[in-house]
Amino acid sequence: MFVEWVIFSNESRDVLIKAVKLTKKYDDFVAVDGIDFEIYSGECVGFLGPNGAGKTTTVRMMYCFLPPTSGDLIIAGLSVHDRCREIKQVVGVAPQEDNLDLDFSVVKNLVVYARYFDISKEEALKRANEQLDFFQLQEKRDMPIEALSTGMKRRLIFARALLHKPKVLLLDEPTTGLDPQARHLVWDAVRQLKKLHVTIILTTHYMDEAEILCDRIIIVDHGKIIEDGPPKELIKKHIGENVLELDYDSTLLPMLKQTFSDARIEVIGERMQVFTSKPYSVFDGFLHEHKIQNVTLRKANLEDVFLKLTGRALRTND
Amino acid sequence: MTEVNLRKSPAKFSIPKISSNVWKVWRRNADVFTKTIGVNFLPSMLEPIIYLFAFGFGLGGFIPEVNGLPYINFIAPALVAISVMNGAFFECTYGSFVRMYYQKTFDALVATPISIDEVVAGEILWGATRGAINSTIVLTVIGISGLLTANPIITTPLFILMPIIAFFSGLMLSSIAMCFTAISPNIDFFNYPIFLFITPMLFLSGTFFPMNTLPNPAQGLALTTLPLAQIVNLTRGALTGATETLLGLTTKTLIPISIIWITIITIIFFILSINLMKKRLIR
Incomplete structure (x- = not known):
């Protein structure tokens, strides 16, 4: 799919996207609250946050929607206040909601969309075919959009965003509703695009996805940036190496606190979690000594960071 | 890197900024139209046939002459005008609303280099085109009917101007329709403009009975407020060579009045519709 793709220079770490006191208000609700961030050319940055945190609003401002x-938002040296047409020429968007053209077939969706970017018909057909091959939609090419499953629609939306070979790619929850096979296909596309130094902004609720794909994570909540850094660093900084999960037991709790004196211990419903960087032998000893059943010892992950920083309370939908 | 500026979003009301991108929006709709051409053509053709038959031949049998013309010759130009109105108005109300609200086509378009101004303008241009296509179909039906009944309804070569008249008249109706689309909370809302605006206009614009039978104040009111009355003046002029005589004004005065009227109203509503639409879509 990426034949003849322009390989964007990654030599200097240019700032490609820059937000300065970026704010979006609706009447009395502040969706994005004066945030500042910089995204470098060729970076893959994940915006994470609970529903209503301001992720989608931020992404929508990046393509002038x-x-x-x-405040200001500058994309490739152009301000969203007055250079929208040029910005949209270099930005590819796979929005969260399905806005494929219901009046056209699968392949015609791509060809017509390419026309909006002044791509000639032959070139559009060629690119459409490359995308259909890659996203495994070739056998659906003449089907109406209604005949596609949710996963196929998401793939087609992704394919459509790549037709004009954008420098910046905005993926707003690209894998929501996908089965594991399709999810891996999307991840593979993201990895290939990263190799071509396409700058990628991704929002997702899947922490494993963000951890695997993103060079850097920006966590937003209540319209503000609350953390920013590479996923591994964030895990190390906020959680540590490992997490021990076991059934809640009031007699065990003080002993846990004693053994893992430096660790953070959390009681969540019927389970206890111990976040620590202590070596495995310490766990082994403890578990053996107290004959503990139903226990999980795992690597700390981004989800632990996310829950620690944004809390466990449920949010209303955005 | 460009200079950072922290100013607020631009002013609320503005003159639309439009490039050749409008034709991409137009092309999209034209592509859909040609794909479903069978479904589109048949109703546009059947409607005037039914009107001609029911009113022209049926009702017309009881009416000797109107303004010196056989009844069918009197209503034929009005049928062309009505087809323009319906084509343009329905395209930019129901058609545009479905694309904007249900299909999210506008959302997809504005993620490309096409601006919202151009999306709305493209929709309006397409509505006008629908008006022109419809008028051509009706004109053909009338022409054939005239040949078959040895009563050539179209009596001047000016009829070749019809597509141009229809396009600009359609532009006016599409622009007005787009204003309703911009303010409609849901698709059922269109009942209001249709029953309060389109339907009265359908009968009070010198269409099925002459406007000069109305009392003078009513004639004045119709002539100053009804878009369809202006279109009927133009189609009647182009097809039969003369408009009605209204308030003592003849063809020579009424045609320029209608052209100027349509031009002014089109400009006002075109600009207004784009601004209203921006207000609705850009939050």
Whole structure:
């Protein structure tokens, strides 16, 4: 699918996207609250946050779908206040909601979309075919959109975002509703695009996905950036190496606190979690000594970081 | 890197900024139209045939002459005008609303280099084109009917101007329709403009009975407020060579009045519709 793709230079770490006091307000609700961030050319950055945190609003401002209330957002040297047409020429968007053209077949969706970017018909057909091959939609090419499953639609939306070979790719929850096979296909596409130094902004609720794909994670909540850094560093900083999960037991709790004196211990419902960087032998000893059943020892992950920083309370939908 | 500026979003009301991108939006709709051409053509053709038959031949049998013309010759130009109105108005109300609200086509379009101004303008241009296509179909039906009944309804070569008249008249109706689309909370809302605006206009614009039978104040009111009355003046002029005589004004005065009227109203509603649509879509 990526034949003849322009390989964007990654030699200097240019700032490609820059937000300065970026704010989006609706009447009395502040969706994005004066955030500042910089995204470098060729980076893959994940925006994580609970529903209503401001991720999608931020992404929508990046392709001029929403104008900022105040502050500035600069994409490839162009401000979203007055250079939208040029910005949209270099940005590819796979939005969260399905807005494929129901009046056209699968292949015609791609060809017509390419026309919006002044791509000639022959070239559009060629690129459409490459994308259909890669995203395994070739056998559906003449089907109406209604005949596609949710996963196929998401893949087609992804394919459509690549037709004009964008420099910046915005993926707003690209794998929501996909089966594991399709999810891996999308991940593979993201990896290939990273090799071509396409700058990728991704929002997702799947922490494993963000951890695997993103060079850097920006966690937002209540319209503000609360953490920013490479996934591994964030895990190390906030959680440590390992997490021990075991059934809640009031007699065991003080002993846990004694053995893992430096660790954070959390009681969540019927389970206890111990976040620590202590060596495995310490766990082994403890578990043996107290004959503990139903226990899980695992590597700390981004989800632990996310839950620690944004809390466990449920959010209303955005 | 460009200079950072922290100013707020641009002013609320503005003159639309439009490039050749509008034709991409137009092309999209034209592509859908040609794909479903059978479904589109048949109703546009059947409607005037039914009107001609029911009113022209049926009702017309009881009416000797109107303004010196056989009844069928009187209503034929009005049928062309009505087809323009319906084509343009329905395209930019129901058609545009479905694309905007249900199919999210506008959302997909504005993620490309096409701006929202151009999306709306493209929709309006397409509505006008639908008006022109419809008028051509009706004109053909009338022409054939005229040949078959040895009563050539179309009596001047000016009829070749019809597609141009229809396009600009359609532009006016599409722009007005787009204003309703911009303010409609849901698709059922269109009942209001249709029953309060389109249907009264359908009968009060010198269509099925002459406008000069109305009392003078009513004639004045119709002539100053009804878009369809202007279109009927133009189609009647182009097809039969003369408009009605209204308030003592003849063809020579009424045609320029209608052209100027349509131009002004089109400009106002075109600009207004794009601004209203931006207000609705850009939050």
